[in-house]
Amino acid sequence: MKSNQTPNFNPKNIVNNITKLTENGLKKSLIASNGNDWDSVVALLDESEHVIGREMSVNSHLNAVMFSESFNKEYEKTLPIISNYYSEIGANKSLYEAFKRLKKSNLNKQQKHIVKDSLKGFELSGVGLEGEHSDRFKAIQEQLSVLSNQFSKNVLQATNSWKKTVSIDDLKGYGEAEISKVKVGDEYVINLQIPVYIDLMTYAENRELREEIYRAYISRASDIGITPKEFDNRNIMNEILELRLELSKLLGLSNYAEYSVQSKMVESPEEVIRFLENLVDLSLSQAKKELIDLEVFAGHALMPWDLMFYSEKLKQKMFDFKKSDLKPFFPESCVLSGLFSTIQRLYSVTLNEIEQECYHNDVRVIEIKDKRGSIGRIYIDIYARENKRGGAWMSDFQGLYNDSLPVAFVVCNLNSPKGGKPALFDFDEIVTLFHEFGHALHHLLTKVTFPCAAGISGVPWDGVELPSQYMENFCYERDVIDLISGHWETGKKLPDDLFNKVIASKNFQSGLQMLRQCEFSLWDIRTHISDQDTYKILDTVRLKTSLMPIIDENRFLNSFSHIFSGGYAAGYFSYKWAEVLAADAYEYVKSSGGIDSKAANDFRECILEVGGSLDFMQQYVKFRGGRPKIEGLLKASGITI
């Protein structure tokens, strides 16, 4: 009987505990580096992974949802201990050799896959390099981390360097909520922070002001425009690109795009380019039409600072409903019970709330059962509150291992019950909830008992969002809407006219959006293949993807942090890739009988149960009977070809 699944939400002496656990883990890794078979290498490392993972996970969860200065101080002390632990394991040459020995031993299919993936991980971190190559590799990694840090600092400082006091007349078009964001005492101060910028572009009727802030925003951290030139990122970008190329060559790869795809499902940078160019070709005519419609609506040719403004107005005219019209139909009890019924029909599992004391009264514990009995738990912490980090996410507390069942935390920041009304949810909040449950089910429904490959562990980067985005699609089914809606006063389901507007507005300007995301992704992959000037590459990409005039000050790459200081270098395409997989999987299930069908159950068996223990694409093909096609995404986005 597996029973160990209750996190300790009142951890004490966390620095001490983490120190002890990681010391122990390092001792075990030394023993493992002398091992010759699965039990003496991987199983030993897995033991540490399980206990350290549990401890870390609950600490980081509490730090995010019950923030306190005193706990945060302790928590921050544990971070370098953990990161040292993982870098020591990753740089351990004898452990790498042990995995090489293991490759030749007697292993089953899953074990073979795990060993192959681990070897690849070691190699990509440079462990296989010797002498001066190894030294140079380490030096490049250090230099890259300094540069990417400098890049984001420059973006931040350039962003913060500009503000302007405006009059209330300049803010004509704003609602109360937008005005409150820029009111400082008796004045109205605008700046280049994202929420302020977006409000201005979307609502300000003053066209000159929109133009001014657009020009300032798009030239941040560059050598032109009105923000200070001292934050120019151009040289840093060039240096980052050169160092990435050198690092890839040290590993015997021809460029950084090749390095990036090693840890992804796609097989080559060329496959990525073909995929993106195909999406561009198929979306182009719809995007052109959308832009013409918008220009006709505006009554004049559009500049970049007009796009959001007229789009918002056109959207309001076309789908005359407000977000708040939907809310009363989605009280929390209906949404959750509808979500649970949807999951039950999809995966033949039941979800029931159980009583358990947690760190806060808002937290609910959901037990998931299949015909074998309990298979795990989800802790849902759903309402926004003070001292809780914003946004929504899923994190795993522990996986399926020895006497442990999988446990996940799902965190959202939704409205709580107010003024005698139950909690009423926005439609996009419901989509988020389905998304996070998709991640949680990936973790919970696993049948893999090796922590390094169970649930979401070991899943390639461009596959992690498949189960979550797949779940989102069900929110737009009439059947599912009937399960999750029920007016909080009358009990009525969401009426058809509102439902139809939700569907139509979801795909508003989807052609233009598709082109924009493909432009970023194509530039990203191409700039990591070629050593040509990065802005020249962008110009070439834009010949195909850009329908709007581009102003001279446009230096948006100089603040593109995803690529130069985040983890998305040569990987930006993953967003679109995962969307294609999710839409293709959904289309296939729908056309094979839908929510109660064998195909839905096949998704569970081939994708969710297997996690990172087998080749992700092969498993996808097994589920789908073929490789993913992009038609599903085009259909889901309302793009007709």
Ligand SMILES: [Zn+2]
């Ligand atoms: Zn996600």
